[in-house]
Structure formats: structure tokens, C-alpha cells
Amino acid sequence: MFKPKHAVLAAVLCSALVAQAADPVKVGIALDISGPFAAAGAEARDGFDLAIETLGGKLGGQPAEFLKTDFAGNPEQANQLVTRYLQRDKIDFFTGPIASNSALAVGPALFAAKVPFISSNPGPSQFAGKQCNPFFFGQYQNDTYDEAAGKFANEKGYKNMVIIAPNYPAGKDHLNGFKRIYSGALKDEIYTKVGQIDYAAEIAQIRAAKPDAVFFFLPGGMGINFIKQYIGGGLKEIPLVAPGFSADQDVIQAVGEPMLGLYNTAHWTHDLPLPANAAFVSAFRKKYDGRYPTVYAAMAYDAIMAMDAAVRDVGGKLDDRAAVAKALAKPSFKSVRGEFSYGANNNPVQNYYLRVVEKDAEGKLTNKLVGTVMEKHQDAYVGECAL
Template sequence: MRTFLMAVATSALCATAAAAEVKIGMITTLSGGGAGLGIDVRDGFMLAMEQSGRDDITVVIEDDQRKPDIAVQLSDKMIQSERVDIMTGIIWSNLAMAVVPAATAQGVFYLSPNAGPSALAGKGCHPNYFNVAWQNDNLHEAAGSYAKGAGYTNSFILAPNYPAGVDALTGYKRFYGGDLAGEVFTKLGQTDYAAEIAQIRASGADSVFFFLPGGMGISFLKQYADSGIDLPVVGPAFSFDQGILQAVGGAALGVVNTSQWNKDIDNPTNAAFVETFEAKYGRLPSLYASQGFDTANLILSALETADPSDADAFRDALRAANFDSTRGDFAFGPNHHPIQTIYAREVIQEGDIFTNKIIGTALENHADAYAAECKM
């Protein structure tokens, strides 16, 4: 098990230690197939910490290997022996469900930089739980809204057969409103989509919506492009983030996808973020990196006005969300999930690099569907 203890921006000349050290525990995925996401979140987060210049914050980073049991062990260790004040970092919803309820029940603040399962947004919401990214359904709802606006009336929709996949299709249908040419649940981790593509071809659909995160999406898009089917494709940003677009290549060109962030959102914070991230890590940031960066800046802004030891004051400071987000204005809804604008992006090629360009707004100031169920 690797532990990185990073004292942020250590200053050798600092003679007196700061009065109260703040300890942040980050559990994220740094090895295995899903490591690209965790690494982006971590890099975005650490970039903001470094830019803050604060030397009284310690970040403990651990790798959950995408396994819920390991995430739980790490979280117990962080809470009980490391005595962290704030936790963050988890990418996957099933890991978040294993860790977050126990952590918040023990009085730790948890800020999610990615996973947004519906259970934690609705009945299972908690005063110490904040989601800085999105509720899981949001980007799919935006895709449905975009499809409706584009005049599609007969979509073929597919997603893996697991809770987030079911949520994805539900989210799409919530805003789409047209007929379905087909609705297919694939196997989680499936790599061959020949059978589904044949069904799409035979279905008479006028558009395709898919939620296949990571490698599944790469496989689907390559095979879809090779099949000769010419229907428009819509999806959430998870299959079109900066990390995997290069692996999909030309097969993704022109595909519309929905995201709360893109590198061309026009505000000074975002411009500086994209520039400094690229300078430091030698690659363009993804939406995951922007989420890590925003999470760190939210924590930093709250630390300006309150200390985590004063839980009520610190919670109010987090809720105020008084920081410059890469997304522009940032505000929390009553269940501590963002109310935000979600954009439609198109995959384009800039020189040798494949990336996204915003082509319109899919949903304006959008809150999630579960906020009403949250009582806190």
C-alpha cells in the first residue's frame, strides 16, 4: 500500500508551525483499468492545493484499486488512525456507497469529486456530504433534453446492466419524451458490441444514446464507426473525456456529448486552470480533473472562513460555495448537489489532438430529481 504524504507547498523558512493543521484524506483509483479517472481527479486537486500556497494542509492519498472492500479499509484507517477532517476522491458510485455513509456518520466531511449516486442525493443525503461534480442522472438528462431539441423521435438506447446504467437510461427518458426503437442492457465490462450494433441496424432508429464509460465506450465507438451505420450518436461526457478520446480517434468525430465542463468555458478561472494544468502535467485536463480542481478550491474557500473542528461553521462555509469554479457560477441545491448548466459538446480535432467544443446549452441551471426527497 502506498502512502503519499504531501505537505503542500512546504516552505523551508517557516519557523512557527501553523496553529491548526488540516488533514484531507483522498481515496481514489490509481491502479487498474479505471486509473485514468482517479489520476485526473488527484492531479486537478493537487494543482489547486499547490496554487493556494498553503502549508498547513496535509493531503493523504491512497489507491482503492476500484475495489469497495479496499476503499472501506482505507477509509477506516484514515478516520481512525490518520484522524482526517475531510475526505474526498472516490470515482465509482458503488465505492462511494460503501464509504460515504459510514464516514459522514462519524462526523467527517465528505466532498465527492465524481460519483453522485441517487441514494446519497435523495433519502440518504447527509449534512456532511457535498457533491461537487453532479448527481449521476444529470448528464443523461441533458442528453435526453438535447435529443428532444434536435428533433429525434425514435432513439435506440443502451447502457450496462448495473445501477448507474439503469439510472442513465431513466435519466435520458426523463427528458427525451420520444419513442424508443430499442432499449438494451449490456454486460458490465463488455468489450464486443457487434450484437447490439446489428440490433441498432435492424431497429429503424433515428438516433442512438449510449452510456458506456471508459473502455466500454472506446470499443463501442470504434465498432460503431466501422459498421457503416450513419445514425447520430448522443451520450454523456464519460465516453468522450480528454483521457480516452485519443484512443477512440476519428471514430468519435462529430459525436454530441453532454458535460457540465469543457476547456472552452469562458471565464478567467477556467482559462488559468487549463493553462496551468497543461503546463504542469503535459496533457489537456479532462472533466474529472476540473472536478478535482473545483473540489480543492471549494475546500480552500471554506477553510478561509472556518475550521473543520467547528463543524457547523465549516458546513455553512462549504454550503456558501464562495469560490471561483472552472464552470463559472457555482451553487449548491438543498441536498448539497450542484445546480448547474449542462452543455452539449461536439468532438472535434485540433491538429493531432481530439477534443471537445461547446455547441450549445442542454439544460440551464439544472438541479437533480432527488432533491425533494432529501430531509436534512
């Protein structure tokens, strides 16, 4: 039988163990709900929120705390946010930025701390190639959407094109991906400012070039303004081709009828005939007033589900960061995109699809699945990764 002082000590130890067991899984989420990527950031936020609600606020059956902070798409502010997440909040996982420049800014600190960075959007070429890291997990690599678009442009027989994107890391990756596959001639390659809203000069350049078609990567508000001005400038007869980010539901809703018939490529679409995807889309539309989810929302949802599976697969032992990374590298959750695996650089090997903007049975403008452009496609940088 314990002596009184032993009983007190035992009680203290028991309380400490209970407190330790109750510590929540902590997730740092950098939101872009203001700034140049606000439209995409709002979509990602809604995907995160739905996943968190679906899981009852837990990860792997354990209590979880989701720390969501807007950093306005500013890489410097993102760095400050991640420093706080690491030093004060002691996060177990990180996700959230929309832009590749933000991902590149925060990656080194996260990797040094061995905190898994599950991307909810950006797939910079640097993290797929020479700067790959066992603690970074992509949802796609930037170039791949555009490689699929380049293949589609070849199949359509476009002999000469103009390509356009913002002048930042993702913009360069997206145009490089298109150029890697497209076999026709480029009449012009145009880089714009991030967050630009007036495209009169660029549209004049396109008009003068007289291409067969235009490929553009201008996500969110940039794409909305570009398409409106493009059609308003009388270029409707020159087809537009895009990666899904420039022709997703956020852009479609804002632009309206001029989006009809616009072809775009993505690794996911809301009408993929998969049980997990159907459940996600149904829940999203129910929660958000009938709105179709975008790629941003789908990837944010998958990012949380990936964390959930990893926590479960390591039995909640998050202190073993190497084991957590290995669990993430072998995804065991039902992704809304269907089956996929990770290449040696922790970027996915997966299908890429062709979508076209049409009207659904309710008369709403949305993307519809046309077919598969690339099957089990791996990015072009995996050979540069030393993992």
C-alpha cells in the same frame, strides 16, 4: 516571576500549543488509478495534483496532508480505506472515488463520523434524494447530464433510440435521466457489465433495432472499446449521443477521428470563457504536456478548491464540523464551471452545456462548446431530501 517548576510547565504547555497549531489539515483521497475506472481515475489524480500544487500544498493557508491511495475501483476496498482514514489518519475531508457504487459504500461511515465528503465525480441519486446528508457535496447529480442529452435528442428530432449503459448505480441513474426528458420511443434499453470490453452482441442488437440514434453512457475504457467496435461494425451512419464522460479527452485521444462530430453534454468544458477556467486549463496544459483536461480533472481541481475555501471561511476551526459543512454549502471559491449554488440536497444548481468533438486551431481533436442546454438546472431528487 515563575518558579522553576512553573517555567517548565509553561514551556511544556507552549510546546503543546505550537504542536497543536502545526497539525495539518488531513484529506483522504481514494484514487481509481487501476481497475475498471483507471483512465478516469488518472485524470482525477492529475486534477488533484494540480490543485494541490497551485495552493502550495496548503488549505486555507494552513499546512495540509493529502493521503492518496489507490483502491482499484473496488467498493469493499474503498470501505477498508475509509476505515483506515477515519480511525488511524483522522481525516478532515474525503474525496476521490470515480464510481457511484464506491461512493455509496463509503458514505455511511463518513457521515457517521461527520467528515465532509466532497465528491470529485459520482452523484448517485440516493445521496440526492432520500439518503441525502449534510456532509455530502456533489459536483453534479448523475441524471442531470443525461437530462440535458435527452433535451438535445428531442431538439434533433430523433424519434426512436437505443440507450446503453453498464449495470451499476451510475449506469441506471444516467439512463433514467435520459428517459426522464426524452420524448421519443425507446427501441431497446441495454445494460452491460462494468469493465466490459467486447460489445459485439450489443452492437448486433443495435443493428437489428435500426434506431435514429444511440445514447450511451460508457465511461473510460468501456466507451473507448464501444466506439471503436461501433464504427468498425458499420454503424457510423447512426449518430451517437453521450454524456461528457463517454466522449471526453481520454476517450477522444484513444479513439481518434471516429469521434469527430459526436455531441455530448456536461456541466463544464475547457473552453468556457471564464477567467478561473482559463487559468486552470492553461496551468493543466502546461503541467501535462499540452493535454486538455477532462471533466474528471476539472471536478477534482474544484473539490480541492472547495476545501481550501471552507478551511479559510471557518478560520481553520475544523473541529466544528457543522460550521465546515455550512461553509461548504455556500461555496466562496471561483469554480472552473462558473457561478453555481447548492440546492437543499447539497447537489448543485448549475448550467449544462452541449459540446461537439472537433479539431482545434492546432489540429487536435477536442470538445468545443456549442451552447447552453439547461440553465440553473436542479436535479429531480431534491424534493425527496429532508435536509
